[in-house]
Amino acid sequence: MELEEAKRKFIESWGKLGSEWGINRTMAQVHALLLIAPDPLTTEEIMEMLSISRGNANMTLRDLIGWGLIEKQHKQGERKEYFFADKDVWNIAKQVAKERRKRELEPVIKVLDELSKVTGDASDPEFNTFNKSVTDINKLAKNVDKTLETMLGAEESWFWGGIFKLFK
Amino acid sequence: MELEEAKRKFIESWGKLGSEWGINRTMAQVHALLLIAPDPLTTEEIMEMLSISRGNANMTLRDLIGWGLIEKQHKQGERKEYFFADKDVWNIAKQVAKERRKRELEPVIKVLDELSKVTGDASDPEFNTFNKSVTDINKLAKNVDKTLETMLGAEESWFWGGIFKLFK
DNA sequence: TTAAACTTTCAAAACTTTTTGAAAGTTTAA
DNA sequence: TTAAACTTTCAAAAAGTTTTGAAAGTTTAA
Numbered sequence A, B: 001m002e003l004e005e006a007k008r009k010f011i012e013s014w015g016k017l018g019s020e021w022g023i024n025r026t027m028a029q030v031h032a033l034l035l036i037a038p039d040p041l042t043t044e045e046i047m048e049m050l051s052i053s054r055g056n057a058n059m060t061l062r063d064l065i066g067w068g069l070i071e072k073q074h075k076q077g078e079r080k081e082y083f084f085a086d087k088d089v090w091n092i093a094k095q096v097a098k099e100r101r102k103r104e105l106e107p108v109i110k111v112l113d114e115l116s117k118v119t120g121d122a123s124d125p126e127f128n129t130f131n132k133s134v135t136d137i138n139k140l141a142k143n144v145d146k147t148l149e150t151m152l153g154a155e156e157s158w159f160w161g162g163i164f165k166l167f168k
Numbered sequence C: 001t002t003a004a005a006c007t008t009t010c011a012a013a014a015c016t017t018t019t020t021g022a023a024a025g026t027t028t029a030a
Numbered sequence D: 001t002t003a004a005a006c007t008t009t010c011a012a013a014a015a016g017t018t019t020t021g022a023a024a025g026t027t028t029a030a
Helices: A003-020 A025-035 A043-050 A054-066 A089-116 A125-153 A157-161 A163-167 B003-020 B025-035 B043-050 B054-066 B089-116 B125-153 B157-161 B163-167
Strands: A070-074 A081-085 B070-074 B081-085
Touching: A003 A025, A003 B089, A003 B125, A025 A043, A025 A054, A025 A081, A043 A054, A043 A081, A054 A070, A054 A081, A089 A125, A089 B003, A089 B125, A125 B003, A125 B089, B003 B025, B025 B043, B025 B054, B025 B070, B025 B081, B043 B054, B043 B081, B054 B070, B054 B081, B089 B125
Parallel strands: none
Antiparallel strands: A070 A081, B070 B081
16 A cells, blocks of 8 residues: 555544544544644645635634644744644543543533432332442443543553553 | 432433444433333333334334343233343443444454555655554554453453552 | 234434634734 | 734534334234
8 A cells, every 4th residue: 555545544544433432523534634744734734635624624623622632833933823743642542531531421420429319219119220220330430430530640651561461 | 309300311311421422312312211121111112201203213222232232022922022221230331342342443453454564765754654653553452452352351340349449 | 814013114304413615803024 | 003814703504313204024813
């Protein structure tokens, strides 16, 4: 396979993966483009390379900055803004996990805590089934939350070394 | 909060979480409904309780079976089919992780392996940046894959006990 | 067999999300 | 100041996804 084709394929695959994980396709594609770009790119270049509109490019770039995945760079003497991606894969994974934890896991835990408090007749199967499921899911969610917290605070070394060894 | 309200809230939250994670809202809601139902439910009951159409209910139930999250049950002397959810939260998590690994992670690793093979001029920054990113992501993806494999084969005990303790 | 009871399918409709592009806003050099 | 260079916004359009419901298919009891 030739480099240009490989780049296209990479951008396409990253986009598809993103959309399967609830991150919009364009956002993932712009991220992919910046990941393989040796130098920072301008909005103009990104629009052109992915055939997307100015508005779309702008919004997507802002979102990516919000996720902590890319940064702006000013080049002295230039008016344009340049964008570049953090290329450290461990940072990327950490950043995404951190954001999703905050945006999704935390609100769910809040609801589950409330629902765990509901009281009822211990001889009512409706109540018992509800209570058991909610309590169990709450435990799992909190466990995942704590695990993430610990992992996000950790250094990358153990990760690259392979967590999986711990579970053998 | 009163039980009926709590049930509604649980179904709603589970649905929202599902849609944020690329599982469709109705599917997650039907799953939630079955999770808190003490006894198996018929298609008819599910349609009614969630105000969805027969076609939608049928499709969703089949999908949930495909994900290994619910099962059919025949009641002797009855024509209707009853559905119930596996209530073991660890099984649910395992099942979802297993499916997503198969459906999403595996295809990505396949593409990354191909892209890692692309050769080029070691003095070309375009090639170098591409190669470094692809190789790193490939390593991460394989690491995650192996970790999942190990976790999925493991018993639940260490999970409920808290993985995070291992990383302190 | 038959027909009632139930399940499945699928094209069209409803809904949701994403994208566009023109207009408004902002910044900067002169 | 001014105007050129650039960024941001947002309502409307396009694209994508989910849902509906009627029709077709299947199973079973008699």
